Amino acid sequence: MTTRYFGKRIKRNEDPRLLTGRSLFVDDVDLPGMLHAAFVRSPYAHARIINIDVSQALKREGVVAVYIADDLGDYWKPGPLLVSPPPIADTVFNEKTQVPLAKDKVKFSGEPIVMVVAESRYIAEDALADIYVDYEPFSAVVDMEKALEEDSPLIHEDLGTNIAARVVQKKGDYESIKPDAALIIKRRFSYEHGCAAAMENRGVVAEWDRRSGRLTVWDTTQAPVVIRNGLADLLGLSERQVRVIAPFIGGGFGPKIMMFYQEEVLVPWVAIQLDRPVKWIEDRAENFVATTHERGQIHDAEAAFDKDGRILGVHDVFLHDTGAYDPYGLTVPLNSQANVLGLYDIKNYHSEFTAVFTNKTIVTPYRGAGRQHGVFVIERLLDLAAKELKIDRTEIRRRNFIPPDKFPYNNEIIYQDFVPLIYDSGNYEPLLDDALEKIDYHHFIKEIQPKLRAEGKHVGIGIVAYVEGTGIGPYEGAKVQVMSSGRVSVVTGVGTQGQGHFTSFAQIAAEQLGVPVDKIDVVTGDTDQFYWGAGTFASRGAVVAGNAIYEAARDVRKKILQVASEHFNAPEDELELFDGQIRVADVPRMSISLGELAKKANPTRGAVKPGTQPGLEATNYFGPERGATSSGIHAMIIEVDPETLQIHIQKYLVVHDCGKVINPLILDGQIHGGVAQGIGNAFYERLVYDDDGQLLNGTFMDYHLPSALDVPRIETAHGETVSPLNAMGVKGAGEAGAIPVGPLFAQALEDALHNVDLEILEIPLNSNRLWEIINDANNKGK
Amino acid sequence: MKPAPFEYFCPDSIDQALDLLSEHGDEARILAGGQSLVPAMNFRIQQPAVLIDINRVPDLDYILEEENVLRIGAMTRERQLEFSDLLSQQAPLLHESVPFIAHPQIRNRGTIGGSLVNADPAAELPALMLALNARLKVRNNSQERWIEAPEFFIGMFTTALEADEILLEIALPVMAERTGWSFMEVAPRSGDYALMGVAALVTMGEDGKCEGAKLVYLNAGDGPLEAKEAANILLGEKISDDLIQSAAEHGSEHEITPFGNVHASPEFQRHLAQVLTKKTLTQAVRRAEERKQ
């Protein structure tokens, strides 16, 4: 079959609706009699609730109901644990999941305490001011190291500790190779909190239809099927009574999957209680404290090298800040742990982490999901070693790459999907070579940079490498159906948040069925349309749902050939699918549209052969045995003003390998967006907490997302090592852009500020922090 | 993030507006461009009981020159300042600084008067008024008075405006001959409130010596701050890099009191003040020399 749809830069099916403002987002849902919710949230990070007085609020005109924890009765219980601890020996895991409304004690600033339901959001917010909560404030647990001290206040007293988890993983024997090392590099690395800040805040609308006994929930979730199952369970309904719709979502990036947010649990329950539709739309002030955060790790890491810069082993002990609860298990720190290994052949590895409860917003995966932290550690260790051993920084990486003949490569540790971390395929040196050529590395460092330095310019170059574990299980499914109009319907259970699924999924089906992409209607995120699924996370949409669509479309193709073969009385191998038609090759008059054929496959009279299934449709599933590993190189040339410490990125390059590419246009967009978030993470965005656990910069005025002036033009190039783990050979790409930007900044800034002997061991930076690091380095030199 | 309820008045004359203000006093806020007030109301940091919207009061937006004085109506939008040829000729310092204020959508609505009355120490326009020797015309329902810029800004978000007064007009002398100007700021991103900003004006005599100098800092204390001693270092002198360095050191070390914020420590703010003083003075001197020729 000739390739016409797969791998093409095809513009997106979903765009006309979005461009004309006619697409449905959750806040666009408007139902007769709809009520609006708002929440009293704790102003304290850590306090006992002594008393709550809601009497004044209930008297306010337009207020319909006010709920505190005790009003929920049996419905009040901690949320489910979303990801259980991994099967790793001696793992400690203390499960503490969030509660719908805080009772007795609040554990982070922003935790919901009272829910107000009123005729409008304006009135609901008025009523928040009528509610009096008496608190007895406690010292807040903010700093991870202090949290582990004997006399630290406890967040969950019954645990007797602030330790959320402890995991040790080993490969080889690090201690045994240490004596052989020519060089040991040991440093402390830190990585602070940030947040996803999707442009659309979260929202939930719920409608209970008493007569049909059905609950409909519109939710900005990345995992509608899981929410449907969970809500049915919580509310004592059958799954068939609950429909969850994730319509167009204004960006997800991970935090929209923290299933069973407090509001997500409460809004449907209240809609049933009051028998009226209820809407809650998070505002930006709430988003900064109520939607999950990411990051906050401190690594004490060391690496042993031989004299040629080959890594003999790595030893890393780190703390991970999980916030006040740990409903998402250990996904983020496990990712960090795995990514320290990078794309390097590391034979000895000792890694242990302690996840720590603090009085902060809950931490769950956000684009990159802890991979950044691991990549930061290993890439920085390599830079430091290269400097000590006087080896070019790209050469030290090359020497340590896993060679292409060693794949599949077993890292011998357990990954976030609970199976051993085995890289399926990869070929790293060509990616590095391509990057060096495209950024003109050798010419730059030999000719251009010295010239610029002579002119007094502070221009530096950086080159870093990373892998990205993508496309993990458990599974996704899809139903592909030829409609009688000839259009093709593709339905899957995942949600979509801008990744272009309406197009890339259509391309996969188009390839199988010979139907133009714009004649394929993709439906995602409606549990009434597709029952099964897990959700959109871990760069798995294209890999897992994509392959399910591939399998289902292939089944439909088989059926088309079979039905058409009978219809034309011609052998299947003489049939061809083309432009929505099926025809007998070289016989123009023997042709029928797929729509007509679909009607013939669904006779309304007469007899069919026993065992016949009507229509041209199929449902199939795909569950990978493990994830597919993407890889890549980021390179950058950056100029720094040595006085104001403002930066200007002159060139940015990504050479990336995610196997077979479905739509290069969409892939480029994913990479650009990831890099932009990575740049934000590296230099602009940092959630700043004070000692009382108060977030000091929870507005867009003070939490700085990069603007069009801060993100440079990004050049992309692609390698292609196909994944042997799925029929299409694809790997995920959603997080690739965001992962290695921190170490890239660190390396390039050190290079730009070559006249100062500085080491950048932390992310995020900003002008102020850079100035302090330079001052510290200068003072040390004195 | 929805504003608390308020009573809304929309007078169509200044007299009506002043009567309303006199009646409601402290409870009332004037709504001009609303680009600072409305976000504060959405956060419910501000909950005025009464809002007097003066957007329909006629004749409050103009930029005129009369007898070497520029008169700017208080409701003139920042965008009008940005695109005014008259300002570009006669008050280039102001004209060049306006694009530093937020973003086009904000400048389309934000007014000069609103920004001055809001008196945010990190805002550009209050500092520029100090640099440009502005006088501000204010009125209540019985009298009118003029306030000099240094007397107008009396603290963080605080001005000399009485509760019953409205700012009507800003008067600026046109820029003197042989005068050079410069405005620079360092912000985390373009359009953000600056970590530090400096406005400089330098007048060079025929003899090549400095006849006048003015340095004003924003986000350097509880209001716009003028560094008079630093400027005096330049007076009567031929300008050299060393002299500029002394002025920059003096101004940044002794004449400002930055508080720091989540983006910058006071020390870094002082460092930036020094760097920007050097850069702005150098540019202002160069421009003064150019204008002499």
Add this chain to the structure above:
Amino acid sequence: MTRLRSVAITVNNQEYKREVEPRMLLSDFLRHELGLTGTHVGCEHGVCGACSILFDGESARSCLMFAVQADGHAIRTVEGLSADEDHLHPIQQAFWEAHGLQCGFCTPGILMSLIPFLEKNLDPTEEEIRHALSGNLCRCTGYQHIVDAVKLAAERMR
């Protein structure tokens, strides 16, 4: 609740008369009173730009205005850019072709900011385009395809 006020506001060339509370934000008025949900709300403090609309032809944040302020004025929203999905405005068409949007949430605000920008300058440099975009945050695209789309639109509209 304070006294309701009558307003008559022209939106996309159609006049709407409504009774509103003075505190109702223009963004909420457009979205929830008129059902014009193409204008999105991202921060309600004037930074993200998702709610940008045209107020008497100039771009403005609809979250920083009260609906009563628009009485007698003309508003244009994304719904006014094209009759339907088959007849896109050149800017919309260019965004489609250049993949200038991903989740599409910030897109209406960006389009409305660009309309007056391109009316004044049909040959913008990349730097000018980026300045024009700097008051609109996008979390998905990294802006590059948006910049490309603006260039393409300008070229077509010249």
